[in-house]
Amino acid sequence: MPRFYFNILSEAGSLDDWEGTELADLDAARIEAVRDARALMSSAVLLGYDIASRSVEIRNETGDILLVLPFSEAVKRVG
Numbered sequence: 001m002p003r004f005y006f007n008i009l010s011e012a013g014s015l016d017d018w019e020g021t022e023l024a025d026l027d028a029a030r031i032e033a034v035r036d037a038r039a040l041m042s043s044a045v046l047l048g049y050d051i052a053s054r055s056v057e058i059r060n061e062t063g064d065i066l067l068v069l070p071f072s073e074a075v076k077r078v079g
Helices: 026-046
Strands: 003-010 013-015 055-059 065-070
Touching: 003 026, 026 055, 026 065
Parallel strands: none
Antiparallel strands: 003 013, 003 055, 055 065
16 A cells, blocks of 8 residues: 655645555545644634645655645635
8 A cells, every 4th residue: 555645834834744644545645634634724723723824745655746735625615
């Protein structure tokens, strides 16, 4: 199973995932990135912060960027 790395990107820099996660494919990695973004945003909102401008960068084992998911795409806009 391939290993995917989920780096968190912000204006201040990046928080790199050195461990990675084994997942079936890029679709499964995207689902994981959405879950991670939602969890991080939820925690931030409870503390009074808006981190919707951040992104999750998904890389493969060789370091290639496969997908960049803006946190804002992890939530549905209502209204």
